Amino acid sequence: MISNPNERISCRIYDRASDASIAAAKEIATLIRHCREQSRPCVLGLVAGSSPVSVYQELVRMHREESLSFANVFAFNLDEYYPMQPMELQSIARFMHEHLLDHVDIPSSQIHLLDGSLPRDEVAAHCHEIERAIQNLGGIDLQLLGINRAGHIGLNEPGSDRGCRTRMITLDQITRTDAASDFFGSENVPRHALTMGVGTILEAKRILLLAYGEGKAGIVKRTVEGFAGASVPSTFLQNHPAALLILDAAAASNLTRVQSPWLLGEVTWDDKTIHRAVIDLSEATGKAILKLTDADYNEQGLQDLLAAHGSAYDINLRVFRHLHSTISGWPGGKPAHAKQVGDRPGNRDDIFPKRIVLFSPHPDDDVISMGGTLIRLVDQGHEVHVAYQTSGNIAVFDEDALRYAEFVEDFCRQFGLSANGLDELAEHVDAFLRNKKAGQIDSEQVQDIKGLIRRSEAREGARCCGVADDHLHFLDLPFYQTGRVKKSPITEADLDITIDLLRKIQPHQIYAAGDLSDPHGTHRTCLSVILQSCLRCQDDPWYESTAVWFYRGAWQEWAPHQIEMAVPLSPEEVQRKRMAIFKHQSQKDRALFPGSDAREFWQRAEARNAETARRYDTLGLAEYAAIEGFVRWDGESGIEL
Incomplete structure (x- = not known):
């Protein structure tokens, strides 16, 4: 794949997220073993979220099957919601224990998790203690990160200064909306959180940022190819000497080297690349495909396509015919009486x-x-x-369940139907939902x-x-x-x-x-x-x-x-x-x-x-x-x- 000189952070792209996670886990395991050989602690900064789950699964597998020991590991977690009890369902501390810490041999005294259960007047001292513990160990050797669509790293919201330290912050609406699925509604998401600061993160000797899926493609492009600034905190990684983005193909799909590789150098003009280039050209110029000219191709950097495949007319017709062949009003294929010469193949019209x-x-x-x-x-x-x-x-929603339960109860009573435990069920539902805690x-x-x-x-x-x-x-x-x-x-x-x-x-x-x-x-x-x-x-x-x-x-x-x-x-x-x-x-x-x-x-x-x-x-x-x-x-x- 062609590299992009406009990429301001190193990127490694894998076909599948599972392959990317295995690669990240191997790098972490290699570091742990290297530190053990040098008889020194390995200080890891860990992150919660969907992306690192498979990384932790692979590390646990390596611990069980390949004797990877975590005895020399000191773990620091990136963030935590506030207020939050350590074992609540949405707790990041609980996430880390369920996915990694409870399954490896790391001593409990070497686990440093941000505590969302502290009284507010103790939070600042707690955050300072986390910073001091990191410094006493010589800094973080490797920090694992995820990224949300606003580009925050940790829970450092847009506007966070590159020098900020571990602290309490107020979550913005984008972050709370993104977290809504974990809390059964955005209204249940805490308004505050504790997070390592951007400055704390950037002091790590090595940084791996994981991004998987189409939903991350837009922010990955801004992070990698955009200009660094506080409006997108992840762009601060551009100035880190050892930061690496580990991406699956979907998350990398908006990068220029993937989306428009012909702008960066020679490419292999297969059908897929030709179709994408011509469609992009048509949309960029506002012209229908059959109206594109040689000049349009040249002005948009597609001279090599013309040189390889002839005139604009021939290429236009090729792509237009392909697009036209995709249109089908008969998704299951046509019966014999409806078939016409030139119908698109592929739907096994012999079966109908x-x-x-x-x-x-x-x-x-x-x-x-x-x-x-x-x-x-x-x-x-x-x-x-x-x-x-x-x-x-x-x-x-709970109110819908309550409404249906009440309807059934009223229906049975209205028509004199046997309850058969219905009263008991209705009483349970009513009591449970009216006393249900957020996220329960x-x-x-x-x-x-x-x-x-x-x-x-x-x-x-x-x-x-x-x-x-x-x-x-x-x-x-x-x-x-x-x-x-x-x-x-x-x-x-x-x-x-x-x-x-x-x-x-x-x-x-x-x-x-x-x-x-x-x-x-x-x-x-x-x-x-x-x-x-x-x-x-x-x-x-x-x-x-x-x-x-x-x-x-x-x-x-x-x-x-x-x-x-x-x-x-x-x-x-x-x-x-x-x-x-x-x-x-x-x-x-x-x-x-x-x-x-x-x-x-x-x-x-x-x-x-x-x-x-x-x-x-x-x-x-x-x-x-x-x-x-x-x-x-x-x-x-x-x-x-």
Whole structure:
């Protein structure tokens, strides 16, 4: 991959986040062993968050299987919410113990965690003591960092001075919104935190910053290629002599060397690179693809493309024909009577109608992300099944659960139906929810009620799209059943449930969520379950004719250069899709986990579908009301396995 002279911090890019985490863990392990050989302490600065989890998993594995000892390690944690008791669910101290400290041989006297439970008048002295402990040990040897979309390191918010030290800070709204999924709502996120200062971090001898996923691509580009300043604290790393960003391909996708490598030097002009370059050129100039000229190519630094592949006219036509071939009003393929000369290949039109399974991570992702295509598949006569992978019960507001419980209680009394323990259940739900503390895990009974709410909404949403009730499958994958935002690892039980469904239906098409920026990672886990299950089934005779398509929409959308199947929607189909989304009343008006986008899910979906259609239109393709985009899985690349 071409290097970028504009990159002001060293970056190492890996195809998968798992590979990146293993590399980071190996560097940490090498440092620990090196320090032990020199009979000196190894001082580590540690961070919580989703990105370092797999790093800690690998370190624990190395401790158990490769005799990696932490006896010489002194650990300092980067930050902690305030106020926060050490063993509360959202405590960063608890996170560190659960993921690393309780599983290795580090002496408890060598663990230094910021204490969010102290009285306020003791916080300043505590922070000073942490600074003094670091200095007495000779400074931090290696500091591990994550990054949020505002570019803070630790919990140093934009505006933090590069010389600031460990202290209490006030969290801004972006940080509190990003943390909302851990606290079951942004209103429950503490307004303050303790954090190492930027100056403290920059004094570390070595810094590794981890960034994974498409959601980090924008801030990674600003951090690496932007100018250093307090508005983006992570840019201060540009002046550190030994800072390294460890990225997966998704997080690196906005870097110039990845996004526009032709601007930096010679590239291999394969189809993928040509398509992206020409689409970018069209959008940059505001011209339709077929109107681009040799001069446009030259002015945008694409002389090498012209030299390698001829005139603008020939290249334009090549890319235009490719984009045109992606548009299909028949996502499941055409019946014999509808086929025409020149139809796009790839959907096995020799099989019609098809058996189709749409996997929905949460009970509403099916209609939010590909509701129009779902409607089209059903209307065109295919046997469509929807498999809801999780209950989605943690995303239901307490007041909704209470309202439904009260309705059932009143209904039974109104019609003289036998309670059969209903009074006891209603009393439990009422007492539990009215006395529930912020961030507390729901009782099993409340979880069940919330799950039933989302299941009933899923049925109604699917019915709006024409899917038969007996084609709905509620899998309730075990990894999700923790009652917490933090989920269990994937197990054979998750795979067995999914494989059994696939072998029962033997689908010709599988649709799966490739939208990996949801705030608590369920989409990523659910996709991994699907792809691992597909690999287990790949030698089954039926699987030979199966295609796997990735959809997006709830959190982001595929770009035109990525789309391999673009399904256009009519205004009527857009309206039907909206009505299906509206059936998910517990997610309407205000979602419990909204992520960084304040709009309702139907608004996000419609805006993204309309924007995809607009971009196709400005590139010179036909004008549609909306387009849902899909990318086909090649059977190898994709999500972590």
